[in-house]
Amino acid sequence: MQRKIIIAGGGTGGHIFPAIAIANALKKIQPDTEILFVGAKGKMEMEKVPQAGYRIEGLEIAGFNRSNLFKNILLPFKIWKSLRHAKAIIREFQPDAVVGVGGYASFPILRAAQRMQIPSLIQEQNSFAGKSNKILGKKAKKICVAYDGMERFFPADRLILTGNPVRNNITQSAVTKEDALKHFDLATGRQTVFAVGGSLGAKAINEALVPLLATFVKKDIQLLWQTGKPFYETAKAAAAPYASHVKVHEFINVMDFAYKAGDVVLSRAGALAIAELCIVKKPVIFVPYPFAAEDHQTSNAMNLVNKEAGLLIKNDAVGTELESVLFSLLQNKALMEKMEHNIGTMAHPNADMDIARQVLGIMQ
Structure with a gap:
């Protein structure tokens, strides 16, 4: 049975390269898996993901601007708009699971998926979880982490220590x-x-x-x-x-x-x-x-x-x-x-495959 998976997030190489590594691992385990990336318009994922051979949709979204508070005036509107767009993408693509790797586009897609009862998985790369992931973690089926002690931020029973995926x-x-x-x-x-x-x-x-x-x-x-x-x-x-x-x-x-x-x-x-x-x-x-x-x-x-x-x-x-x-x-x-x-001793050379297996596991 063909599986459909959305991978959402990006903004920096630190989010994009692990996301591509997870996609490649999913394809290795189940070659007929259909994968759609969702990123933020104008960010580097819009170029890097197609170069890696995957389709990507862009959301109009920006993060909270810490240095210029005036620029945040339109933020609630942008979030509302990106949530609507995220819902439309999910309705059209009909994924079996959604993966969030962090970055601007991660939140609207996972939030929409969770409201639509689609299983979600978070890949939290840092040892200090960001606000978005803490909110999303409450309803995620699994949270793959790279550091110990992450039960400070997430429900302990859903944490899996996989490490962060690294380019082949x-x-x-x-x-x-x-x-x-x-x-x-x-x-x-x-x-x-x-x-x-x-x-x-x-x-x-x-x-x-x-x-x-x-x-x-x-x-x-x-x-x-x-x-x-x-x-x-x-x-x-x-x-x-x-x-x-x-x-x-x-x-x-x-x-x-x-x-x-x-x-x-x-x-x-x-x-x-x-x-x-x-x-x-x-x-x-x-x-x-x-x-x-x-x-x-x-x-x-x-x-x-x-x-x-x-x-x-x-x-x-x-x-x-x-x-x-x-x-x-x-x-x-x-x-x-x-x-x-x-x-x-802290290396996780098979993190991409371990995360891919967890993604396939939440769809059962």
């Missing part, structure tokens, strides 16, 4: 360290730091690295630096005198190569980044983005720091603390090995 090119990568270094024109035999701030880059991390570039050369340590678009030209100019040791990229598509090249990773603490770092088992210094909803990045990172699986520098302290934390970690082989081991 990372879970199944066979690239060697030598190939990875060669790919980025980095030398073998030197310690390498991989700095990454999410797909748009991280201003605080980028600005803190600029004054340290000469130190990298002096200590004979290499830096592979994904800056994101806004900071790329600045970084390129700053790194020009140190080109032997510093390689600047606006965006890196082959993340498995980048992780393999690095001995230590400097990163934001989004759910997807953490899931990937657990799989590649890298010592990591987190600089959580402090303006994420409910400061969930700090909460995500602390979950690892408390298990001695990562270090944390606050966003406003990275300029003063990065040098000592980073270079002392690179000298401390025992701590690096301990962090590698501990972060590896």
Whole structure:
């Protein structure tokens, strides 16, 4: 019997890539499953989902604007409109189940599905649940989570610890360290730091690295630096005198190569980044983005720091603390090995398949 499933959500790569991984896993288990994505118009899912080979419908929806309260005047109207649109999509597609991965479009679709008695599943990626998911969790059949202690937010009897889905090119990568270094024109035999701030880059991390570039050369340590678009030209100019040791990229598509090249990773603490770092088992210094909803990045990172699986520098302290934390970690082989081991124990390489099985299970 053919199953029809809606996957709703998006807004950032952190929501979209796991959603696509779940869709691919569903297709692997039941190839004739029909999947429809629902996203927010104007957001990156409208481009990324069709590239992955799936159909997507867009809702006119925006989130609560924390920085400009005036922009929230139309929000109740937009929510009402998107709820009506969500109902129409569900009536037309007639799904057997609805999956919410977080992001703007998740709420209207799951809310409408729950009112229409269609089974729903939430994939909560963070260690601190957002407001929408807390409301939706009351009526969801299952809630797949990536961290322990989530009964603070959801009914304990419906929680399943699955971890967050990670792209196949990372879970199944066979690239060697030598190939990875060669790919980025980095030398073998030197310690390498991989700095990454999410797909748009991280201003605080980028600005803190600029004054340290000469130190990298002096200590004979290499830096592979994904800056994101806004900071790329600045970084390129700053790194020009140190080109032997510093390689600047606006965006890196082959993340498995980048992780393999690095001995230590400097990163934001989004759910997807953490899931990937657990799989590649890298010592990591987190600089959580402090303006994420409910400061969930700090909460995500602390979950690892408390298990001695990562270090944390606050966003406003990275300029003063990065040098000592980073270079002392690179000298401390025992701590690096301990962090590698501990972060590896938190990996969930089969999260996509585990979640897909739960989705199929709620339709019985």
